Amino acid sequence: MTDHEQLHQQLIDRMVIGGSLRTEPWRRAAAAVPRHEFLRGGYFRRVAGPQFHSAWEPVQAGDADWLEGCYADESLVTQIAGTIVPEDIRGPITREPTSSSTLPSLVLRMLEDLQVEDGHKVLEIGTGTGYSTAVLCARLGAGNVTSVEYDERVASRARAALGRLGTYPTLVTGDGLLGHGAGAPYDRVIATCGVRTVPHAWIEQTRPGGLILATVCGWLGSSELARLTVHEDGTASGRLLGGAVSFMLARPHTPPPLGLLPDLDDGKERETAIGTEVLENWSSRFVVQLAVPDAQRLTMQRDGRTEDVLVDVATGSWAAVYSEGGRWLVRQGGPEPLWDTVEEQFGSWCAAGAPTVEEFTVTVAPEGQVIRWRP
Ligand SMILES: C[S@@+](CC[C@H](N)C(=O)[O-])C[C@H]1O[C@@H](n2cnc3c(N)ncnc32)[C@H](O)[C@@H]1O
CATH class of the missing domain: 3.40.50.150 (Vaccinia Virus protein VP39)
Incomplete structure (x- = not known):
């Protein structure tokens, strides 16, 4: 066996053991396709970047660990910022990935x-x-x-x-x-x-x-x-x-630019029972995202504290959530009170017993898409 055949076989074995590769026809198909052939132009490896950022460093086909990387069960970024491919640069770059080989x-x-x-x-x-x-x-x-x-x-x-x-x-x-x-x-x-x-x-x-x-x-x-x-x-x-x-x-489907932010001081403040932990957990964030699908999130340091801000750039609605003295507070502005909608949707999901996503149904009709839990 050559190096790549051995690495390929090890990857197939890991996918079988891990349960992602479950049937013989797909095992044969996966075994017939050498992944490194699709990564001859290299890929980008994540490295530490400037504060709060990941950076991406090119790995070229001739590099020592290129082949091993091709057979790692990892997504490999192959294009950055819509145009840049590994052979275009030397050293790390800090922009968003736009194409990859999925794990x-x-x-x-x-x-x-x-x-x-x-x-x-x-x-x-x-x-x-x-x-x-x-x-x-x-x-x-x-x-x-x-x-x-x-x-x-x-x-x-x-x-x-x-x-x-x-x-x-x-x-x-x-x-x-x-x-x-x-x-x-x-x-x-x-x-x-x-x-x-x-x-x-x-x-x-x-x-x-x-x-x-x-x-x-x-x-x-x-x-x-x-x-x-x-x-x-x-x-x-x-x-x-x-x-x-x-x-x-x-x-x-990527979000529009944030543009000029609304005046985040010009809003109504109140206490809220729901803090930003709903935005940290994957499932509850999915529920929140269904409630306010046009909102984007940014985290800001303001007045010496961390504020999580949701902004809908199309309507100009926003909500800033932060903790103060052991309480959660929200300040909202614009035509739609975004956090009210989040509280309502999250509350109804909790009241239903916080069903797992596997219990959600999706319906798509010409009028649009609806995702519900427990119909
Ligand atoms: C995660 S990569 C695909 C991985 C690929 N299946 C593989 O095995 O290498 C996602 C790809 O979707 C492409 N893409 C994004 N929007 C698209 C669209 N509207 N139509 C077709 N392709 C799109 C991106 O350019 C990117 O190459």
């Missing part, structure tokens, strides 16, 4: 959750490096796989990597939120970028009885994987699968 155990967990059968046609959104596309092709045949990537440079690297392995699925460069009508109907749609709401195009392009697997994310940074069944009436419904799955947001 293999999550790729395989999702492919298992997709419940494919032989001959199924699959639409993938978010080609990235092409690694997950290649695993899909190994399982279903490239003729049954369509993958859409938003970023031209990322798409062309994926095309080259897939081509090097002799794999030729339908690769589309464009906004995957629109699906790819030319290849419809699909049996399955899988998204490896997060969405705030499942786009209706995906439902229209999936046959009745088909499945959509996507991570529902939001601007407060909590997210969960949803599996929806498409119905004859053009709606789709299903459940959240749990596991705190997180993905970078689909580019058109």
Whole structure:
């Protein structure tokens, strides 16, 4: 065995033992795809950056630990700030990742959750490096796989990597939120970028009885994987699968710039029973995010204390929450009292016994998406 074959086998074994790789057809597909072929352009490793920031340092294909990193069960960032790839820079950079190779155990967990059968046609959104596309092709045949990537440079690297392995699925460069009508109907749609709401195009392009697997994310940074069944009436419904799955947001779903902040002194202050701990816990943050989906969070030092601020830039509504003398206080301004909405939604979730996300249902209709616990 060569070095990469040995590392590849160890990764497969770890995914089987860890339970993400559960069935023989997917084990064979994962074993057929060498991940390092999709990372020949290098990747970025997280390093300590300036205060409060992570920085990213390039690891190039020739570097000593490059190959080992390719077979670590970790997400590997391959593009930063929408344009920068590892070979573009030397030394660390402090900007946000915009493309990556998802950790293999999550790729395989999702492919298992997709419940494919032989001959199924699959639409993938978010080609990235092409690694997950290649695993899909190994399982279903490239003729049954369509993958859409938003970023031209990322798409062309994926095309080259897939081509090097002799794999030729339908690769589309464009906004995957629109699906790819030319290849419809699909049996399955899988998204490896997060969405705030499942786009209706995906439902229209999936046959009745088909499945959509996507991570529902939001601007407060909590997210969960949803599996929806498409119905004859053009709606789709299903459940959240749990596991705190997180993905970078689909580019058109990223939050707008904060712009000029509202005057955070010009608000009404009162005591609140709910402190900012609801924003720390993953599940309660998901509940809060459902209550105020257009709010973004920032943490500020003001008047010698830490304030957590929620701002809805579209309406100008805001709420600043902080602790003082052992009590939680909130100051709110703008047309919508954001923290009142948070208290109401969080209170009703607690009153229902704080159901786990696996008890939540998701329904998507042309009018929009609704997520509820215990219908
Ligand atoms: C986490 S990466 C995908 C990982 C990939 N499946 C792999 O195995 O390497 C997410 C990708 O989604 C892409 N993306 C973001 N928004 C998109 C959109 N609206 N349509 C298609 N792709 C999108 C990003 O450019 C990024 O390459």
